[in-house]
Amino acid sequence: xxxxxxxxxxxxxxxxxxxxxxxxxxxxxDYSPVKGCMVIMPYGYAIWERIQSVIDDKFKESGHENxxxxxxxxxxxxxxxxxxxxxxxxxxxxxxxxxxEELREPLVLRPTSETIIWNMYSKWIKSYRDLPIKINxxxxxxxxxxxxxxFLRTTEFLWQEGHTAHETSNEAQEEALFILNLYKKFVEDYxxxxxxxxxxxxxxxxxxxxxxxxxxxxxxxKKALQAGTSHYLGLNFAKAFDVxxxxxxxxxxxxxxxxxxxxxxxxxxxxxxxxxxxxxxLPPKIAPxxxxxxxxxxxxxxxxxxxLEYATTIFDILVKEKFRVEIDKDFKNSPGFRFAASEFKxxxxxxxxxxxxxxxxxxxxxxxxxxxxxxxxxxxxELLPKIKEELETMQCELFNKALEFRNSNTKEIIGFxxxxxxxxxxxxxxxxxxxxxxxxGNEVCEENIKNDTKATIRCIPEDFxxxxxxxxxxxxxxxxxxxxxxxxxxx
Amino acid sequence: xxxxxxxxxxxxxxxxxxxxxxxxxxxxxDYSPVKGCMVIMPYGYAIWERIQSVIDDKFKESGHENxxxxxxxxxxxxxxxxxxxxxxxxxxxxxxxxxxEELREPLVLRPTSETIIWNMYSKWIKSYRDLPIKINxxxxxxxxxxxxxxFLRTTEFLWQEGHTAHETSNEAQEEALFILNLYKKFVEDYxxxxxxxxxxxxxxxxxxxxxxxxxxxxxxxKKALQAGTSHYLGLNFAKAFDVxxxxxxxxxxxxxxxxxxxxxxxxxxxxxxxxxxxxxxLPPKIAPxxxxxxxxxxxxxxxxxxxLEYATTIFDILVKEKFRVEIDKDFKNSPGFRFAASEFKxxxxxxxxxxxxxxxxxxxxxxxxxxxxxxxxxxxxELLPKIKEELETMQCELFNKALEFRNSNTKEIIGFxxxxxxxxxxxxxxxxxxxxxxxxGNEVCEENIKNDTKATIRCIPEDFxxxxxxxxxxxxxxxxxxxxxxxxxxx
Numbered sequence: 001x002x003x004x005x006x007x008x009x010x011x012x013x014x015x016x017x018x019x020x021x022x023x024x025x026x027x028x029x030d031y032s033p034v035k036g037c038m039v040i041m042p043y044g045y046a047i048w049e050r051i052q053s054v055i056d057d058k059f060k061e062s063g064h065e066n067x068x069x070x071x072x073x074x075x076x077x078x079x080x081x082x083x084x085x086x087x088x089x090x091x092x093x094x095x096x097x098x099x100x101e102e103l104r105e106p107l108v109l110r111p112t113s114e115t116i117i118w119n120m121y122s123k124w125i126k127s128y129r130d131l132p133i134k135i136n137x138x139x140x141x142x143x144x145x146x147x148x149x150x151f152l153r154t155t156e157f158l159w160q161e162g163h164t165a166h167e168t169s170n171e172a173q174e175e176a177l178f179i180l181n182l183y184k185k186f187v188e189d190y191x192x193x194x195x196x197x198x199x200x201x202x203x204x205x206x207x208x209x210x211x212x213x214x215x216x217x218x219x220x221x222k223k224a225l226q227a228g229t230s231h232y233l234g235l236n237f238a239k240a241f242d243v244x245x246x247x248x249x250x251x252x253x254x255x256x257x258x259x260x261x262x263x264x265x266x267x268x269x270x271x272x273x274x275x276x277x278x279x280x281x282l283p284p285k286i287a288p289x290x291x292x293x294x295x296x297x298x299x300x301x302x303x304x305x306x307x308l309e310y311a312t313t314i315f316d317i318l319v320k321e322k323f324r325v326e327i328d329k330d331f332k333n334s335p336g337f338r339f340a341a342s343e344f345k346x347x348x349x350x351x352x353x354x355x356x357x358x359x360x361x362x363x364x365x366x367x368x369x370x371x372x373x374x375x376x377x378x379x380x381x382e383l384l385p386k387i388k389e390e391l392e393t394m395q396c397e398l399f400n401k402a403l404e405f406r407n408s409n410t411k412e413i414i415g416f417x418x419x420x421x422x423x424x425x426x427x428x429x430x431x432x433x434x435x436x437x438x439x440x441g442n443e444v445c446e447e448n449i450k451n452d453t454k455a456t457i458r459c460i461p462e463d464f465x466x467x468x469x470x471x472x473x474x475x476x477x478x479x480x481x482x483x484x485x486x487x488x489x490x491x
Numbered sequence: 492x493x494x495x496x497x498x499x500x501x502x503x504x505x506x507x508x509x510x511x512x513x514x515x516x517x518x519x520x521d522y523s524p525v526k527g528c529m530v531i532m533p534y535g536y537a538i539w540e541r542i543q544s545v546i547d548d549k550f551k552e553s554g555h556e557n558x559x560x561x562x563x564x565x566x567x568x569x570x571x572x573x574x575x576x577x578x579x580x581x582x583x584x585x586x587x588x589x590x591x592e593e594l595r596e597p598l599v600l601r602p603t604s605e606t607i608i609w610n611m612y613s614k615w616i617k618s619y620r621d622l623p624i625k626i627n628x629x630x631x632x633x634x635x636x637x638x639x640x641x642f643l644r645t646t647e648f649l650w651q652e653g654h655t656a657h658e659t660s661n662e663a664q665e666e667a668l669f670i671l672n673l674y675k676k677f678v679e680d681y682x683x684x685x686x687x688x689x690x691x692x693x694x695x696x697x698x699x700x701x702x703x704x705x706x707x708x709x710x711x712x713k714k715a716l717q718a719g720t721s722h723y724l725g726l727n728f729a730k731a732f733d734v735x736x737x738x739x740x741x742x743x744x745x746x747x748x749x750x751x752x753x754x755x756x757x758x759x760x761x762x763x764x765x766x767x768x769x770x771x772x773l774p775p776k777i778a779p780x781x782x783x784x785x786x787x788x789x790x791x792x793x794x795x796x797x798x799l800e801y802a803t804t805i806f807d808i809l810v811k812e813k814f815r816v817e818i819d820k821d822f823k824n825s826p827g828f829r830f831a832a833s834e835f836k837x838x839x840x841x842x843x844x845x846x847x848x849x850x851x852x853x854x855x856x857x858x859x860x861x862x863x864x865x866x867x868x869x870x871x872x873e874l875l876p877k878i879k880e881e882l883e884t885m886q887c888e889l890f891n892k893a894l895e896f897r898n899s900n901t902k903e904i905i906g907f908x909x910x911x912x913x914x915x916x917x918x919x920x921x922x923x924x925x926x927x928x929x930x931x932g933n934e935v936c937e938e939n940i941k942n943d944t945k946a947t948i949r950c951i952p953e954d955f956x957x958x959x960x961x962x963x964x965x966x967x968x969x970x971x972x973x974x975x976x977x978x979x980x981x982x
Binding site: 030032033034037038039040041042044045046048049065066067068069070071072073074077089090091092093094095096097098099100106107109116119120123124129135139140142144145146155156158332 | 521523524525528529530531532533535536537539540556557558559560561562563564565568580581582583584585586587588589590591597598600607610611614615620626630631633635636637646647649823
């Protein structure tokens, strides 16, 4: 396809440009003519399909079903939940004309689907026998964003949104946490991204939620990224849409709700956590192509025929073992160019097959996350176990590397009587990363810290539960602390 | 979930109501508060997921890749292709306000994506090396329809749209026909719906196409339904978006295009071709649940325990064999109610397990498309081969039944010198169905026939190629016929 220069900006000096270069060179997205909307190109979409396929299976295994609700929502629906409309109004796109006529009532493009779904649930839920409902939807979402960046924040994006309905508060809260845990496991096991998890503060929670739970990851520029959220909505939407059921005692009760989602933003996280100066690095378990076989041809047709046969034999063996594998047939370009192309795309393992290799009944194996001098020959017989081992090791090492980076950029600056807010400020300014600190629970302190440092409370983490709050004070106001909290500057 | 009465309208007397009853009772869709937009409920969506999964594999096997393009399209893009804008303008939904501000340029919700995609192709295609591009997209589509009906015609629907770019006209035409054939095979093999296939007339073709190819099915009310289309677009969109490539001789040439799609409409076809007075009938290959195991409990706990164990054993065996199988646990309702529920949903095979069955080491097997007195006992040992056989037979018999219906409702009324247009008119009025007839190629005749009979030319079929046009005249004007054509009243 269209040509792009080899140059990738320095990750250390120009992180933002580095990110955009990788996105372009790996052919993940392209800019569209509509401001803030991206085109997800085949290779980027293939990553999304991998994510969808794994998560969708997990949803179904745990009793969730997929459905599809309308894109267009009457504006009046949003207004029924006060916090919800306040949160989403500024970002709405509105259809005012359709079929050549002005609409009597404007329709908004879904910025999220709680309202239209709870309107339907009011028809579907009559009795405790109808509960729980656990529905998920894969859909496009429109939020009119001022500043956009591919995958991280775009006017249109793709996501899944789960919407469940329950008899009791307990059951709904369990569901919200079950999903949070499912997200955490998925992001850690498949995307090889370690996350902190916990509750959002009142200020940071979803517009319309009682509680928002989040998973938070650290990017290589030491900024945090919210990677998925799960909301306990209490009775807010049941009340807004008058959704009641007859309980086992014959009384009418409101229905408890959750909602939760992850989006194409996860691809942004993947890029910013693992990639390097040569391009994308994909963890094997999520890579659309785990192994690329690169036959290197010479001028001798007989030799070339043997090389291609050898490549096909290996391809067939790997396909049979259910690996996602391709043969590179870009013979018009030099081996160096082709190797670089596979590195741009972050393919975990490259198998090079040249005339010397086949003479020795060998291939050359290169791992994407290793130095280029570390590639080595493997005999045909040893190849399959070796490939399995390398893929597992790479998955593991990428996670460990990211974990080490995250941990070494997570600093404790807890408030005590002799607390030093200046230390906190200076640290965040100079180092970024996560700061585990302590907070009184007052929104004014939270706001002031944000104004001073641009850092927000990412979550009240579940990760440091063994810590005692005795004698601990708010890092800002020095009164008794109510929570340990994780601060960071974030995307 | 919510309760619905047992009553299904008579298919013979009130076909339209019968259709809507089935859609509701099988819980496929529900009406949404937004006019003309449907909610696709979990069971309906599960059918769509089956369709997606099978077709998507076929696309990928034949070298197509998925991608995602923006929902929002600048209105000006549509205007660049004259026929295209003329065809789609009346159905557009337009976003005029977003993020609290009026947009400088209105954005339309995609009624189809040729324009936005060819705008991107103009960036991506520079040389013959960039060709072919074979991209597919799974997406939601908005067309403001006046009269809507679940699955058949709704303001929003889900579909796939393929958009390919080629060096030569030949290659593009081959692609359009390759996909038409893929659709035909899929609809016949999986949905068990026989289709005629061929070219649309100029009057009926896609707005912006050079040629439109179609597959046409016959519903049980003897009206035709267009089930999928594939368009050869020639250079129309390449010229509108100035998409040129450097060919092998170094010259700049325009790029040839195709586009093609099938939608959630296929689910409407499934219902209208196979279902009966008891509800939906799904061909096994597309059914989300092929087999439902219904344990029938008594008042004896020990016996019930054995029945449930027996059910679980059979479930495990069938799951291991990759059947899509579920156990019905709706013990609060009577067996009769539960059988009827499985019939509403069109599940191909029901396995009933009661106390008498397990005493004899047997189960009772009922096939959805057979009379209720035809259910029979099968021994545990015989079950697996029997189930396999029944599913295959049922798939085959549903197709054959639909084929026989279609053929017995396809009448030849060819024009000759002594042609009788009155016969044609009377036949269509009294019998509906397909009429194979002959046509001079003049749009005026086509229009007049439509005005007289409400029948349109569904296609110039490829199915009757052995027929000779010697001495054949246009059924309307009696001049020399250019084509055999299939007429029908259609959805």
